[in-house]
Amino acid sequence: MIAPTVSGAPRQVRPVGPLVIDIDGVTKLYRMGTETIHALRGVALKIHRNEYLAIMGPSGSGKSTLMNMLGCLDTPSAGRYHFNGKDVSAMEDDELAAIRNQEIGFVFQTFNLLPRSNALHNVELPLIYAGLAPHERRERARQALVNVGLAERMMHKPNELSGGQRQRVAIARALVNTPSIILADEPTGNLDSRTGEEIMQLFEHLYAAGNTIIVVTHEEDIARHARRVVRLRDGLIESDQTAT
Numbered sequence: 434m435i436a437p438t439v440s441g442a443p444r445q446v447r448p449v450g451p452l453v454i455d456i457d458g459v460t461k462l463y464r465m466g467t468e469t470i471h472a473l474r475g476v477a478l479k480i481h482r483n484e485y486l487a488i489m490g491p492s493g494s495g496k497s498t499l500m501n502m503l504g505c506l507d508t509p510s511a512g513r514y515h516f517n518g519k520d521v522s523a524m525e526d527d528e529l530a531a532i533r534n535q536e537i538g539f540v541f542q543t544f545n546l547l548p549r550s551n552a553l554h555n556v557e558l559p560l561i562y563a564g565l566a567p568h569e570r571r572e573r574a575r576q577a578l579v580n581v582g583l584a585e586r587m588m589h590k591p592n593e594l595s596g597g598q599r600q601r602v603a604i605a606r607a608l609v610n611t612p613s614i615i616l617a618d619e620p621t622g623n624l625d626s627r628t629g630e631e632i633m634q635l636f637e638h639l640y641a642a643g644n645t646i647i648v649v650t651h652e653e654d655i656a657r658h659a660r661r662v663v664r665l666r667d668g669l670i671e672s673d674q675t676a677t
Contacts, residue, residue: 445641446660448677450482452518453613453645454503459512459522461498466674472498474668475512480647482613485640485655488649489666499665500649504537504616505529517613534562538607538615542622545597546591546606551579553587555609556606563610577605604635614628614645621655633658 460658461473473495480486490496501507502514503673505521514522521532533539542570546555553574560570578587581601586601591599600620617636621629633655640646640660661675 438535447483447485447640447643449484452479453482453516454478454480455513455515456502457512457513459502459509461495461502461507462510471668473502473509476665476668476670478670478673480614480645482645483640483643485636485646485658485660486648486649487659487662488665489651489653489656490671491651493667494665495648495668496651496665498668500616500618503614503647504539505532530668534559535610535615538610538612540600540603540607540615540617540620542619544591546621548591551588551590552583552594552602552605555591555602556609559606559610564599565567573609574605579607580608581605591654594637595628596624597631599631600624600628601635604632604639608639608644614647615639617646617648619650619652620648621650621652629655 456476456478459473459476460471465472476495476499481584488496488499498507502509505516505524508524509522512522513520516532517536519532521529524532547558553571556577557570560573565573567645575587578584581604583598583601583605586594586598591602620636621632624632636646636648637658646659648655650656658667661673663673664671
């Protein structure tokens with residue numbers, strides 16, 4: 434299948450692989466005083482390996498709640514969530530933390546880098562938590578930075594890097610554990626349009642290399658980079674469109 438890019442040039446849509454995420458009938462309720470907020474209302478969603486998916490929706494649509502659910506940062510009030518065949522809907526906090534560290538690479542709008550540590554150490558962090566030996570984790574962090582084009586910036590601290598370079602460090606950190614999915618929350622939100630486009634081109638290369646990417650965004654031009662767009666409204670999936 435070939436889908437048009439923003440510029441009109443063709444781009445490859447990769448065949449999808451095995452099921453990674455399987456959500457069925459997921460509901461999320463929040464109590465605010467005497468009021469009950471229905472953030473998600475029986476959402477069902479399947480995501481396969483090698484997909485490039487954007488999740489969109491206006492404020493209050495349930496977009497952020499769904500992102501937290503996909504990232505195992507929150508659990509459903511009701512419904513089922515299987516991640517790589519494991520039922521994570523009823524896992525304890527330590528089990529969820531293990532899934533987050535080993536299976537999900539997070540990329541945030543605000544980068545979330547340690548300000549006093551250089552790029553290499555920032556990328557090493559997930560491997561430290563995973564208990565890898567110093568030599569192995571340093572080599573893997575180094576290669577991850579090479580892969581995002583920062584071979585010459587490994588020893589620089591965040592305040593010595595541009596916004597785009599900081600986001601590349603965050604992407605390298607997300608990739609270093611070879612996760613099942615990369616979950617990016619408004620990854621270009623703090624970047625100018627040119628730098629944002631460079632980051633989206635990097636995601637394009639990561640997708641072409643076989644990574645599974647989920648981007649949460651409110652920007653239509655960012656969502657157009659994805660091969661599938663899921664739109665939420667009032668806690669429900671309003672549409673789910675795949676490029677053909």
